[in-house]
Amino acid sequence: MAEEVNTTSCRFYENKYPEVDDFVVVNVREIADMGAYVKLLEYDNIEGMILLSELSRRRIRSIQKHVKVGRNEVVVVLRVDTDKGYIDLSKRRVSPEDAAKAEEKYNKSKAVHSILRHVAEKHKYPLEKLYEKIGWPLSRKYGHAYEAFKIAITNPEQVFEGIEAPSKEIMDDLLLQISRKLTPNPVKVRADIEVTCFSYEGVDAVKAALSAGEALNTEDIPVKVKLVAAPLFVLTSVSLDKQKAIDRLTEAIEVIKTKIEAAGGNLNVKMAPKTVSETDDAELAKLMEKSEAETRQVAGDDDEDSDEEED
Known part of the structure; x- marks a missing residue:
């Protein structure tokens, strides 16, 4: 009777047991x-x-x-x-700091384990041997196999140089799984600001200030400004790098603030730059629709008043 191959369970790390203070x-x-x-x-x-x-x-x-x-x-x-x-x-x-670091390491290890286990199960190959040939050597070289896998998305030759894969089929499938599971998804970062100016320049000063912030827009880290309902504006950026997007919107707010204050106006941050969900976006869309509807209603009232004056 053929020996059953364990393709599902294995420790994450090369050492069989943790060490004191781990x-x-x-x-x-x-x-x-x-x-x-x-x-x-x-x-x-x-x-x-x-x-x-x-x-x-x-x-x-x-x-x-x-x-x-x-x-x-x-x-x-x-x-x-x-x-x-x-x-x-x-x-x-x-400590809370220790816990955060440990959870981050665990989540990375779990992601690597998920990829290796999928490949092992598909090819009926022992999971521990896959770790021995690929996972643990990469951990020794890169500090963690997760870091190696991230680099392998764009530069697999560099990462797997010197690694003896069990077969070409296993390596091809491994690269496919890495690409599918670890290719980063763009994140949306948003900030809400109120911009007002009651000086002579008024609306033009607000437009100029917002344009100055939007001028920080680049292909990798875009910056867009939309009116929600005066004086509330929303700044957004969609990028693969969350921190860079947050930093860019923070910089844009400072540029707008400097510009509008020079014209005698004010900027008030209602929500600092942060990542937002689809739910947040849906709520914002509803708010903008409500504002547009109110604007149309006011415009319609003005038209009626004009008609009455003509009569």
């Missing part, structure tokens, strides 16, 4: 008197324990208030006994 992501499996039993998600679900005394810096009246079954937690490794299989962990020694 930050790891775990899933709470069971709560007991001594603490919480957990699965180390990055190490093929091997078991560890968050000791009761290591759950919180505060006095613990109820374990359930600090950990819940099924929830993921970031913890730090206190002790590792590979012979007995004991891994003692702490939650209370993890």
